[in-house]
Amino acid sequence: xxxxxxxxxxxxxxxxxxxxxxxxxxxxxxxxxxxxxxxxxxxxxxxxxxxxxxxxxxxxxxxxxxxxxxxxxxxxxxxxxxxxxxxxxxxxxxxxxxxxxxxxxxxxxxxxxxxxxxxxxxxxxxxxxxxxxxxxxxxxxxxxxxxxxxxxxxxxxxxxxxxxxxxxxxxxxxxxxxxxxxxxxxxxxxxxxxxxxxxxxxxxxxxxxxxxxxxxxxxxxxxxxxxxxxxxxxxxxxxxxxxxxxxxxxxxxxxxxxxxxxxxxxxxxxxxxxxxxxxxxxxxxxxxxxxxxxxxxxxxxxxxxxxxxxxxxxxxxxxxxxxxxxxxxxxxxxxxx
Amino acid sequence: xxxxxxxxxxxxxxxxxxxxxxxxxxxxxxxxxxxxxxxxxxxxxxxxxxxxxxxxxxxxxxxxxxxxxxxxxxxxxxxxxxxxxxxxxxxxxxxxxxxxxxxxxxxxxxxxxxxxxxxxxxxxxxxxxxxxxxxxxxxxxxxxxxxxxxxxxxxxxxxxxxxxxxxxxxxxxxxxxxxxxxxxxxxxxxxxxxxxxxxxxxxxxxxxxxxxxxxxxxxxxxxxxxxxxxxxxxxxxxxxxxxxxxxxxxxxxxxxxxxxxx
Numbered sequence: 001x002x003x004x005x006x007x008x009x010x011x012x013x014x015x016x017x018x019x020x021x022x023x024x025x026x027x028x029x030x031x032x033x034x035x036x037x038x039x040x041x042x043x044x045x046x047x048x049x050x051x052x053x054x055x056x057x058x059x060x061x062x063x064x065x066x067x068x069x070x071x072x073x074x075x076x077x078x079x080x081x082x083x084x085x086x087x088x089x090x091x092x093x094x095x096x097x098x099x100x101x102x103x104x105x106x107x108x109x110x111x112x113x114x115x116x117x118x119x120x121x122x123x124x125x126x127x128x129x130x131x132x133x134x135x136x137x138x139x140x141x142x143x144x145x146x147x148x149x150x151x152x153x154x155x156x157x158x159x160x161x162x163x164x165x166x167x168x169x170x171x172x173x174x175x176x177x178x179x180x181x182x183x184x185x186x187x188x189x190x191x192x193x194x195x196x197x198x199x200x201x202x203x204x205x206x207x208x209x210x211x212x213x214x215x216x217x218x219x220x221x222x223x224x225x226x227x228x229x230x231x232x233x234x235x236x237x238x239x240x241x242x243x244x245x246x247x248x249x250x251x252x253x254x255x256x257x258x259x260x261x262x263x264x265x266x267x268x269x270x271x272x273x274x275x276x277x278x279x280x281x282x283x284x285x286x287x288x289x290x291x292x293x294x295x296x297x298x299x300x301x302x303x304x305x306x307x308x309x310x311x312x313x314x315x316x317x318x319x320x321x322x323x324x325x326x327x328x329x330x331x332x333x334x335x336x337x
Numbered sequence: 338x339x340x341x342x343x344x345x346x347x348x349x350x351x352x353x354x355x356x357x358x359x360x361x362x363x364x365x366x367x368x369x370x371x372x373x374x375x376x377x378x379x380x381x382x383x384x385x386x387x388x389x390x391x392x393x394x395x396x397x398x399x400x401x402x403x404x405x406x407x408x409x410x411x412x413x414x415x416x417x418x419x420x421x422x423x424x425x426x427x428x429x430x431x432x433x434x435x436x437x438x439x440x441x442x443x444x445x446x447x448x449x450x451x452x453x454x455x456x457x458x459x460x461x462x463x464x465x466x467x468x469x470x471x472x473x474x475x476x477x478x479x480x481x482x483x484x485x486x487x488x489x490x491x492x493x494x495x496x497x498x499x500x501x502x503x504x505x506x507x508x509x510x511x512x513x514x515x516x517x518x519x520x521x522x523x524x525x526x527x528x529x530x531x532x533x534x535x536x537x538x539x540x541x542x543x544x545x546x547x548x549x550x551x552x553x554x555x556x557x558x559x560x561x562x563x564x565x566x567x568x569x570x571x572x573x574x575x576x577x578x579x580x581x582x583x584x585x586x587x588x589x590x591x592x593x594x595x596x597x598x599x
Contacts, residue, residue: 050495050499051498051499052495052498052499071498072495072498072499073498073499073500073501073502073503074501075499076501077499078499078500079495079496079499081492081496083492085492085493085496087493087496087497087510087511088515089514089515089590098497098500098502098510099500099501099502102497102500102501102502102503102506102510103501146500147500150500150501156499
């Protein structure tokens with residue numbers, strides 16, 4: 001358990017800059033998700049913290065200790081890879097005991113610890129099985145148990161659930177989240193799945209092209225993105241361009257009262273679920289497309305030539321219907337361009 | 338048809354061995370008899386007669402080849418690992434050069450090395466013979482292990498290290514068990530390569546170091562078919578045992594652990 005500080009981290013492969021001056025502070029016991037598209041440098045950053053690769057520039061601190069030059073095995077930062085990497089020639093028991101055995105811990109203590117973890121991870125009865133005899137979820141739990149056995153300072157999870165089916169994934173996400181809070185282990189998890197990130201994280205660091213675009217709580221990063229890039233990463237958005245004159249936002253979909261007084265070149269952002277269909281709306285439009293999604297329906301609505309995407313529980317509307325839309329500009333996020 | 342072809346091929350492979358076996362236990366087998374008339378164990382008795390030293394030479398040869406196998410693997414292992422996981426200039430050239438001992442006749446290599454060995458004072462010694470036997474073994478050792486390393490990758494090693502294993506512990510508990518099938522296969526091929534060497538042993542050993550193949554040769558040349566066959570039968574049995582053990586070991590490894598293995 002430690003806090004982690006990353007200072008001015010850079011890494012290049014050949015001419016390609018993978019990480020550009022990353023700065024990040026992670027508090028003890030927090031679960032941080034490094035979120036980003038593939039190729040954004042998430043795994044590189046994680047491997048650098050684990051010590052598998054070295055950064056070109058910058059410092060990594062666990063608490064007050066600079067760990068740049070500390071070898072992998074002395075860092076106490078365990079990686080759980082997306083391929084799990086259970087040792088195929090060892091049983092479940094030996095896999096979990098591995099880290100303790102390498103530390104030459106007393107056999108009785110190892111046994112006690114491993115049995116505890118086997119209970120905790122619901123792996124009873126599988127102790128003597130080899131990894132190929134386990135199901136995907138069991139293998140996942142063995143990999144996590146093996147990592148937890150050595151009571152690491154830092155737990156590094158590299159897309160740990162990406163190979164599981166959706167039900168199992170949900171279960172394990174909850175399980176790991178609970179466990180992490182219970183054991184209070186500082187955890188960094190890498191994923192490209194935004195739902196997983198929003199669900200799991202205490203804070204999300206959005207990494208795009210080797211730069212951290214925003215580091216914030218899931219709620220803030222989703223509802224108050226600092227840039228259009230961040231906003232778009234979390235799903236479709238509607239933009240309304242215009243200018244504000246004397247507290248009135250003037251745009252091609254109409255004029256609205258806003259909290260800002262005077263500004264030109266402003267863009268208001270609304271997520272599809274913020275487009276509210278109601279009798280008392282402040283703009284009018286026509287539905288041009290309907291996409292049924294089960295729990296909700298997505299409508300594409302034409303307003304004065306601009307297409308708006310709206311996500312709602314109202315399923316009874318059809319293409320060609322006139323709708324009235326309410327846009328709450330007082331709570332909307334805006335950007336400048 | 339398929340069954341017939343299979344049986345035919347097996348027959349073609351087995352028949353010469355069968356005839357060799359028969360030849361080893363006859364006194365004479367003149368034309369036109371299909372089966373030998375005069376069974377005798379004189380060849381085997383001769384081989385196991387202590388004064389002929391043939392049995393001792395056989396044991397010596399087995400030991401020599403085992404030592405050669407050990408050293409060749411010892412050299413091949415780090416070389417293969419470096420080729421698999423480290424990037425350096427001229428890596429692909431080195432990979433090609435590794436196969437050179439298979440392309441260039443080993444005799445020409447040995448003749449060149451012979452001079453150096455004389456200068457170093459290791460010509461006509463066991464050490465010299467072991468060293469010269471290592472050379473034709475290295476391409477097999479490195480090539481097989483290189484493929485195993487490339488297939489396995491080194492992620493398991495890194496995983497073990499994040500769990501706190503030192504480099505030496507990783508080698509012992511992860512790398513060696515993971516590449517064991519490759520080591521066994523490479524080892525048996527290197528053993529056979531060493532055991533079957535004739536001329537380079539003769540050259541570097543200067544006739545003082547006598548291996549089993551060298552005992553075999555004069556009997557074949559002099560036309561004593563019974564003796565040559567008996568010696569060859571033992572030769573084949575020795576190699577057969579090595580291959581059998583290797584198959585068994587690799588089979589057991591596969592059976593006892595995961596399909597992750599290469």
